Amino acid sequence: VVAQIxxxxxxxxxxxxxxxxxxxxxxxxxxxxxxxxxxxxQKVAALLNRCFxxxxxxxxxxxxxxxxxxxxGLLAVFGAPMDQPDHAVRxxxxxxxxxxxxxxxxxxxxxxxxxxRIAVNSGTALAGxxxxxxxxxxxxxxxxxxxxSRIESTATEPGQIVIxxxxxxxxxxxxxxxxLGQVTLRGRQVPxxxxxxxxxxxxxxx
Amino acid sequence: VVAQIxxxxxxxxxxxxxxxxxxxxxxxxxxxxxxxxxxxxQKVAALLNRCFxxxxxxxxxxxxxxxxxxxxGLLAVFGAPMDQPDHAVRxxxxxxxxxxxxxxxxxxxxxxxxxxRIAVNSGTALAGxxxxxxxxxxxxxxxxxxxxSRIESTATEPGQIVIxxxxxxxxxxxxxxxxLGQVTLRGRQVPxxxxxxxxxxxxxxx
Numbered sequence: 243v244v245a246q247i248x249x250x251x252x253x254x255x256x257x258x259x260x261x262x263x264x265x266x267x268x269x270x271x272x273x274x275x276x277x278x279x280x281x282x283x284q285k286v287a288a289l290l291n292r293c294f295x296x297x298x299x300x301x302x303x304x305x306x307x308x309x310x311x312x313x314x315g316l317l318a319v320f321g322a323p324m325d326q327p328d329h330a331v332r333x334x335x336x337x338x339x340x341x342x343x344x345x346x347x348x349x350x351x352x353x354x355x356x357x358x359r360i361a362v363n364s365g366t367a368l369a370g371x372x373x374x375x376x377x378x379x380x381x382x383x384x385x386x387x388x389x390x391s392r393i394e395s396t397a398t399e400p401g402q403i404v405i406x407x408x409x410x411x412x413x414x415x416x417x418x419x420x421x422l423g424q425v426t427l428r429g430r431q432v433p434x435x436x437x438x439x440x441x442x443x444x445x446x447x448x
Numbered sequence: 449v450v451a452q453i454x455x456x457x458x459x460x461x462x463x464x465x466x467x468x469x470x471x472x473x474x475x476x477x478x479x480x481x482x483x484x485x486x487x488x489x490q491k492v493a494a495l496l497n498r499c500f501x502x503x504x505x506x507x508x509x510x511x512x513x514x515x516x517x518x519x520x521g522l523l524a525v526f527g528a529p530m531d532q533p534d535h536a537v538r539x540x541x542x543x544x545x546x547x548x549x550x551x552x553x554x555x556x557x558x559x560x561x562x563x564x565r566i567a568v569n570s571g572t573a574l575a576g577x578x579x580x581x582x583x584x585x586x587x588x589x590x591x592x593x594x595x596x597s598r599i600e601s602t603a604t605e606p607g608q609i610v611i612x613x614x615x616x617x618x619x620x621x622x623x624x625x626x627x628l629g630q631v632t633l634r635g636r637q638v639p640x641x642x643x644x645x646x647x648x649x650x651x652x653x654x
Contacts, residue, residue: 258490258493259489259490259492259493259494260489261489275590275591275594278574278589278590279591283465283466283467283574283576284464284465286465286574286589287464287465287574287576287577287578290578290589291578291579291580291584294578294579294580295580295581298580298582298583299580308580308582308583310516310518311578311579311583311585311587312516312518313587313589313593313594314589368484368489368492368493370489370493371493372493372496372497372500372517373497373500373517374497374500374501374504374505374514375501376504376508376514377504377514377517378497379517381517381519383484383492383496383519383520384481384484385481385485387519388481388519395634428601428634
């Protein structure tokens with residue numbers, strides 16, 4: 243991204259606030275607090291850093307931008323700061339890739355398996371440098387972000403990837419998702435239609 | 449803080465994960481998304497930056513550490529990275545100061561008044577540098593943080609400062625708070641006892 247921005251000559255300009263068409267992705271590690279209660283602080287930090295390294299690698303492969311880590315989760319964005327007309331496709335592919343990467347990490351680890359809960363929502367967000375004079379960072383704001391966060395909290399199955407109708411409508415036809423019906427999100431009047439992206443392949447019991 | 453760390457010679461060391469006694473403070477601007485729908489993107493960013501500058505000034509005056517901005521809110525911590533035996537007192541005083549600073553900001557502003565919703569919780573958290581190799585930041589993690597976030601979402605009155613029993617018990621006797629009873633937080637079995645810190649003085653109607 244830096245290289246692209248340098249080419250267009252905007253390197254010194256702050257990211258002025260703009261409305262952008264984006265997909266936002268929230269991911270968090272199910273039950274991480276419970277797991278971490280049994281481990282020494284250093285081990286908890288090492289485990290979390292390993293998970294974050296693993297899922298941000300996938301994020302960057304798909305051209306996503308890390309907005310921030312929040313506790314045992316993260317907020318990522320596609321379609322900002324650079325245009326990505328296929329932001330929804332990228333976000334959902336990144337979600338699937340993150341789930342797969344965590345499954346690989348679990349195979350290598352002696353700890354109990356860690357599963358992600360992921361939500362993707364798409365729409366118009368405000369993106370720009372926000373903060374105080376001492377700390378200002380590029381971020382995305384708005385209803386599309388808040389709704390994504392709330393959709394994530396409706397994902398009850400560990401390993402589940404839940405997307406909104408807005409994201410679903412922007413996917414290519416070969417990407418499959420199962421309707422989960424409508425949910426009324428906390429603090430909202432209008433229900434949101436959600437879909438689940440191809441359920442994770444569960445280990446077969448022999 | 450930097451000066452203090454330099455004195456103790458830890459400047460080059462990463463913040464290794466430690467368990468610390470902290471108070472965490474969540475604050476967000478009530479209805480900011482709704483307000484921002486009526487403004488141009490540049491105005492929304494400017495307004496939010498002005499609010500954040502105002503409330504982080506208060507935060508730093510009370511010796512708090514800004515963990516991060518999250519949307520139209522922020523997460524702050526007292527008692528980490530440096531010990532602050534009076535972390536709960538500082539956090540609650542900062543909360544009151546933030547509310548007052550926002551009230552002053554509202555007097556100067558032509559926009560509709562902006563009110564904060566604030567929650568404080570205290571206890572043992574994991575603090576340290578967390579993230580991926582490309583982006584690692586000092587943060588606090590754990591149940592005390594998650595609970596604070598959920599307590600904040602129970603604050604229904606704009607301008608309300610809600611604290612947990614754990615914070616209340618650490619306050620000095622001259623600080624007043626009104627019991628609000630017990631609340632069962634989302635995803636929790638055991639209810640949490642909460643208190644409201646001196647309700648905001650409302651403008652008298654003449």
